[in-house]
Amino acid sequence: MKSALIAEDHPVVRSMIKLVLKGEGFKRIYEACRGDKVLTLIREHQPDVVLLDLGLPGVAGLEVMDRIKTEKMRCRVVVFTSLEAQFYQDRCMRAGAVAYVCKSKDLDDLKAAVNCVMVGYTYFAQIPSSSVSMGELQRSEKQLIDRLSNRELTILQYLARGSKNLEIAEIMHLSYKTVSTYKTRLTLKLNVNSSVHLRDFALRNHLI
Structure with missing residues (x-):
């Protein structure tokens, strides 16, 4: 049974993500509105995938990923954020994320990212040349x-x-x-x- 943890502080966005996950067959969906709750919920429920916003109150998303990596937790991290990929995507990859989706994109991008990581692939944006x-x-x-x-x-x-x-x-x-x-x-x-x-x-x- 597929499970997910949504780490997002905005209730409307959490509801939107939950609808996407339910449509993709997730039966167990947990929620955290603060970064300092994420690791506790991962330990308790061991979700297959974590949908993580970078701007969480309490403990920011990058710090959350560092702690997940340090504790060697087995979960796939999909970053879902309003922050632009060209400034954050590479850093998130190094921190252990397997997907990066901007909130400005269509919800189909989020669906595609979730489906990709669930079968063992990664999902990252193609960033234009900085020049x-x-x-x-x-x-x-x-x-x-x-x-x-x-x-x-x-x-x-x-x-x-x-x-x-x-x-x-x-x-x-x-x-x-x-x-x-x-x-x-x-x-x-x-x-x-x-x-x-x-x-x-x-x-x-x-x-x-």
């Missing part, structure tokens, strides 16, 4: 982003959304000092000098 799709500034900034670890990118996203260091520390189970160190490291790696510029950088590169 065609990006300007010089964006290309150089993407190279900086690509050098960030998943944890650095996750902390950048939290900072860009306005989260304080203490909030991030509590969410990610890190010390306040560690988050402060990451923040300093990010400003150096991305050549910015304030939280405002970090946010501008994230917005300009579609990271939030």
Whole structure:
């Protein structure tokens, strides 16, 4: 009996995904609206596939994938997100995802991705050449982003959304000092000098 876990914080989107999964023959469907609930549900129910949004509250999607990989959990991760593939797809592949689908695509793409991964294949978007799709500034900034670890990118996203260091520390189970160190490291790696510029950088590169 096919089973799935939907990790998505928007109820309407969860309902939409559930309809797709039911149409594809899934009988056991579980739901998580926060990233910090995902691993508990995977351990409890051992779903065949996890439909994962990257922008989850609690623990972000990239961090969730890192933890799944670290704990060697047997589940196929399909990323279903509004974040653009050209900035996130390669990173998700390295983190262990077997499919990447943008929410802006037709639902047939989600169906195709689920069916592909269930029979052992992967499903990723074909990304246009960066020389065609990006300007010089964006290309150089993407190279900086690509050098960030998943944890650095996750902390950048939290900072860009306005989260304080203490909030991030509590969410990610890190010390306040560690988050402060990451923040300093990010400003150096991305050549910015304030939280405002970090946010501008994230917005300009579609990271939030």
